[in-house]
Amino acid sequence: MSQHDHMTEHASSVTTHASPIVSSVGTKDAGASRADMSSHAPEAAAGSPHDGALLVFAGCFLLYFSTLYPTITGGDNxxxxxxxxxxxxxxxxxxxLLSMLTKIxxxxxxxxxxxxWRMNLLNAVFAAAAAALVYATVLIVCPGATASAMxxxxxxxxxxxxxxxxxxxEVFALNNLxxxxxxxxxxxxxxxxxxxSRSLMGAFLxxxxxxxxxxxxxxxxxxxxxxxxxxxxxxxLSALRLMxxxxxxxxGVLPYGYLPYASSKRSEFSWGDQxxxxxxxxxxxxKEYGTFRLFSGKERTSTGSMLLEGLLQxxxxxxxxxxxxxxxxLIAVVGLVMGGVSVPHRxxxxxxxxxVVLYLVTFHILANIPLDQPLFMAVQKRFWLQADLILHILMGVGLAQLAHYVPRMPLMSRPPASESFAAAAGGTDGSSMARVGLSVALLSALALEGFxxxxxxxxxxxxxYGRAHLEPLEPHALLVVWGDLQQFSVRYLRECEGFRRDVAVVDLALASYGWYSSNQAANIPRVVLPGVxxxxxxxxxxxxxxxxxxxxxxxxxxTFTPPDNDISCQxxxxxLPMGLLKRxxxxxxPVRIGDWLDLHQAALPTFPLPSVHAYSPSTWEYRLLGEVLDNCYAAARFALLEGQKAGSKEGLESTVLLLEKVVELHPAASADHLFDLGYxxxxxxxxSPTMDRLQHMVDSFGKFMRMASPRDDRRHQVTTVLNHYSTATGSR
Incomplete structure (x- = not known):
């Protein structure tokens, strides 16, 4: 049966509601005709999906474009x-592949x-194209089921x-595509x-x-x-075709040949020696991470231990x-695959x-990342996109298949087939257009919520955040960094925007690999690396x-506070705290405390911080907020102790303001924060006694008492202070 006959028969069938996938199946003639189908027949079915796919691409790209990050963010971005x-x-x-595409x-x-921003824009192109191909793939399997594909x-x-x-x-939108x-x-x-040609294209992809x-x-x-x-x-399958x-x-795998070429350039910030x-x-x-491991951190779990929890999540x-x-x-699709009738795409x-079953089971066996921390959970979720994608294709097919059983439901019933886009999108009659219109309305609601x-x-x-690290540094300083947030933010500004190129940067995490000295020594000629x-x-x-x-x-x-396992500096x-860094x-x-306090205060970050209400604990923004405030807190504690020695009222005032900001903004303000603020x-x-200052002190210590553990030794000290001042304030 030709594609034209297929569509004509379905359009003329009024009383029998054929499946959107199965048409005229179960007869010898239909099976024989399908076996003899020319390579031109699928093209007719694929014509209209391409037109609709362009609209899907345009709509998705417009929304993605409107919500792009204007610059860098956390993670590998x-x-x-x-x-x-x-x-x-x-x-x-x-x-x-992604490295070459971004370079081009x-x-x-x-x-x-x-x-x-340019790289983020490219990523939006990948993401929108992937959505368009989801639409087109569903329509190839279910010609005319436009509402389901949408x-x-x-x-x-x-x-x-x-x-x-x-x-x-990042790599995920391109992987989706x-x-x-x-x-x-x-x-x-x-x-x-x-x-x-199609099998060869598949092999290449x-x-x-x-x-x-x-x-x-x-x-x-x-x-x-x-x-x-x-x-x-x-x-x-002849030997020649197999070859x-x-x-x-x-x-298709030739882009890996780019790695030795890129490595030979010894560029600033380049991993490994290929x-x-x-x-x-x-x-x-x-192999440096573990070939069959997702996570190499010290918190990693054993292989397979997270399978059940990962699948449940x-x-x-x-x-x-x-x-x-x-x-x-999905049950509808399984029934289609397991059914006794002949289906072209079974x-x-x-x-x-x-x-998708193989992927989900194997991935969660190999995924050794702990799921009790929100940021780690978010890292694992990124890999769910690959399963989401294939499941949405299958669900689109299942939605179209249900039309055979619930023919009058507007989102599921198959429209009259035609080679024109208007008909393929649901026909030109009012009820068909209503189906597509309802789909558009549902997706518009999703888009508004997502936006x-x-x-x-x-x-x-x-x-x-990156500028706050680089701006306060003296000319030709050495900055020793580790951690993705610090390393990548500083590196991007320096390498891509040319900001503070005079500062030499040593990435301590990368320096732990044997290739680092030979790879990067020429890029930091002023710095002596005293070992391999x-x-x-x-x-x-x-x-x-x-x-x-x-x-x-x-x-x-x-630099920053030294890693816990490196006590060599003790x-x-x-x-000395200097803004977000340590001098x-x-x-x-000896340290002149007064001079240091002035420099420290000038180096403190003044940029707007992300709101704890806008970003969940699974986001890099939440982590950035915590790290900024943790550094400010450590600096404030140091300033508090040194300010006492210097006897500076101005230093204490600045310290109080900084601690108040930390307590107000910190996503996990603790009893320690409140105790130091009260102190x-x-x-x-x-x-400089005033009633306002006394009241603020009592309020902070009161919050400490409500938050501190009953076994906290500081409770007795705070109770004594509160009892001493309770008469003056009328509170306790």
Whole structure:
């Protein structure tokens, strides 16, 4: 049966409600006709999806564009902007495809906003294109089921997780695009397996996808096995064709050849040494992290221990994402795949079902990240996008399939088929247009809700955070950093925006790898690295104190509080708070407290901080807020103690104001914060007594008493103070 006959028969069938996927099946003639279907027939079915997909792309891109981050944010986002500037290598496995695309994009549009915004814009293109391909894939499987395809694509595109990773450059939007392109190619190939061009394109996409995200292998392997098996059973798998397929796959993975080239440039901020086979394999296989591990931190769990919890968490996410209708729609697809009738796309739908099960189970076996911390949970959720995507395609098919059983429901019934876009979108009659209109209304509501939650167009927090580290530094200072927030924010401003290029930066986390000295020494010629790598206790490696010894006196040195496992500085160096940083001073050198207090106050950050009410504990903004306020708190405590020695009323006033700000804004203000605030207010009251200061002190100590543990030794001290002043204030 030709595609034209297929559509004509369905359009003329009034009393029999055929499935949107199955038409004229179950007869020998239909089966034979399908086997003889020419390669041109699928093109007719695919014409209208392309038109609608352009509209889906335009709508999604417009929304993503309106909510883009204007600059860098947390996570890996700044790294890809940095790599586009320096031409270096990103963290394992290197992400060569994204690195090349960002480099090309930056070159093609050299004046289009800042580097970071330009990269975020590219990411929005990836995300919108992925949504468009979800729409097109559903319509290839279910010709004419436009409302179902719209809902599948829209619900995926406007889900919080998808939208969040559409607003800033990372690997996930590109992974969504490559995954959907592979599945789109699969369903188009299945109706015409003799089309060698489609199988070759699929092989190329399979290789290309692995140049971006290794997790795509859980979809690639089932797809490859299915295609080869079907070709083999049909007698279409010749040795020559197999060689062509293998050649296209190899062509797809060729971007990995970019890594040795990029590594040879020894760019500022470049991971690893891919100039040797060993270094190349170490990086590509993520051996420094653990090849089959998601997380390398000290909090990591054992492999497989998070399987049940991870699956339960994903199940809850899936139910909420699909309004608790997802399982019903998937059951419809399972019934279609397992049914006795002949279905053109049964094989590809079965592959999708098996692939998503394989992915979810295997991923959660390998995922060793602890889920009790909100930020870690958010890191794991990013990898759920790959499952969300394929499930939305399947649910779109399931929604269309339910039309066979509930034909009069407006969102599910299949419209009259036609080659024109208007008819393919639901027909030109009023009821068909109403179906699409209702879908648009539902998606508009989702989009409005998502816009209010995902709009990051005024989010400059990370950019300000990086400047707050660099601005106070003296010329030609050395800044020793570690941690993603500090390292990436500083690196982006320095490498991409040319801000404070005079400051030499040593990344302590990267310096712990053996390749760091040979890779980066030429980029920091003023800095002496006194060993092959950083490690506080290992032989032939250097500690933090060794690094300071080798460079002290040559340049001002700034850093953070030393890592817990590095005690080398104890008794040798002091760390004077200077804004968000610490100025390194030899322990034997005296400090003029008055001068230091003036410099410290001038270096404190003045940029607007993110609101604890606007950002949940799972966000980088929440963590940034906590780190800023923790640094301010540590500086205030130091100032409080040193201010006492100096006897400075002005210093105490500044300290009280800083502590009040910390207590007001900190997302997890503790009894320690309140005790120190009350203590500072008490010291200030004793130097300059007023009733307002006394009342503020009593209020702070009162809050401390309500928050502190019953076994806190400070409770007795505070009780004595409150009893002493209770008569004067009339409170207790």
């Amino acid at each position: 700044p790294e890809f902007s940095i790599v586009s500037c320096t031409g270096g290598v990103a963290h394992p496995p290197g992400y060569p 994009w930056a070159s093609v549009f050299p004046t289009l906003g800042s580097i970071a 809902l599948a694509a829209g619900n995926f595109a406007f889900s919080p997780l998808t939208w969040q990773y559409a607003t800033h450059i 490559l995954t959907t392109a592979l599945l789109y190619c699969l369903v188009r190939w299945e109706v015409s397996p003799s089309s060698e 399979a290789g290309l996808g692995l140049c971006n995200q290794h997790t795509l292998v859980f979809y690639t392997v089932p797809v490859v096995v299915f295609v080869l098996a079907k070709l083999g059973l049909s007698g279409g 062509r397929l293998a050649g296209m796959f190899v062509l 100039m040797t086979w060993q270094g190349f394999l170490v990086h590509v296989l993520r 994903y199940g809850q996410h899936f139910l909420q994402l699909t309004w608790y209708l997802g399982p019903l729609l 094989g590809s739908l079965g592959v999708m079902l098996m692939s 209010s939650q995902q709009d990051q167009s005024a989010n400059w927090y990370m950019w300000h 790598a950083y490690h506080p206790r290992a032989p032939n490696k250097f500690s933090l104190a060794d690094l300071f010894d080798a460079n002290y006196g040559q340049m001002p040195i700034y 008794g040798r160096y002091n760390f 390194v001073r030899r322990a034997s050198e 500072a207010q008490q010291e200030l009251f004793q130097k």
